[in-house]
Amino acid sequence: MAKQIVDAIGMKRAIMRMTYEIVERNKGTDDLILVGIKTRGLYLAQRIAANLKRLEDVEIPVGALDISKYRDDLSDTEKARMIHEQQLGFEITDKNVVLVDDVLYTGRTIRAGLDALMDQGRPSKINLAVLVDRGHRELPIRPDFIGKNIPTAQTEEVKVEMSEIDNQDSIEIVGD
Numbered sequence: 001m002a003k004q005i006v007d008a009i010g011m012k013r014a015i016m017r018m019t020y021e022i023v024e025r026n027k028g029t030d031d032l033i034l035v036g037i038k039t040r041g042l043y044l045a046q047r048i049a050a051n052l053k054r055l056e057d058v059e060i061p062v063g064a065l066d067i068s069k070y071r072d073d074l075s076d077t078e079k080a081r082m083i084h085e086q087q088l089g090f091e092i093t094d095k096n097v098v099l100v101d102d103v104l105y106t107g108r109t110i111r112a113g114l115d116a117l118m119d120q121g122r123p124s125k126i127n128l129a130v131l132v133d134r135g136h137r138e139l140p141i142r143p144d145f146i147g148k149n150i151p152t153a154q155t156e157e158v159k160v161e162m163s164e165i166d167n168q169d170s171i172e173i174v175g176d
């Protein structure tokens, strides 16, 4: 059973609010870089960048991290190789990085993303932006910018759809 929690208009508003918060909290956009976790985190980062262009008339670089193959049970050598392959294509040292993902659940994806980022340089700051915080963290990771707090049962799943790859913008809770 699926229940829609956020429709296209709600998602657009949430992403716009996150954009305003990122500008406000950082007192502007100096040295700002957005890094999206593939797949939907990247589209979210691109939408935030498009909002920033409209609001502040700035071109903010957007990088992509693919950590879908990352697993806790990989050897340290395999992890190091995988993280090393995540070249963003631009310098992050001394930059103000906002790491972006669609859903924050256990926090393990973000932990891997932080490893991948730190392997590439030393940002002056890393903030975390997520469209949905559904709770149930297994690591001490807390988002700085949240589109929607959606309390869930562990047996449920949050399904984010984005028009770039899905046929609509929508957030649903699936399950039980």
Ligand SMILES: O=P(O)(O)OC[C@H]1O[C@H](OP(=O)(O)OP(=O)(O)O)[C@H](O)[C@@H]1O
Pocket: 037, 038, 039, 040, 041, 068, 101, 102, 103, 104, 105, 106, 107, 108, 109, 110
């Ligand atoms: O906090 P966590 O427990 O790590 O869960 C959050 C991650 O789970 C989802 O990715 P998923 O692995 O389902 O792949 P997808 O993005 O391709 O759907 C989501 O996009 C987050 O990246």
Ligand SMILES: O=c1cc[nH]c(=O)[nH]1
Pocket: 103, 105, 134, 156, 157, 158, 159, 160
């Ligand atoms: O509910 C969840 C948990 C992890 N990732 C998702 O996309 N949804």
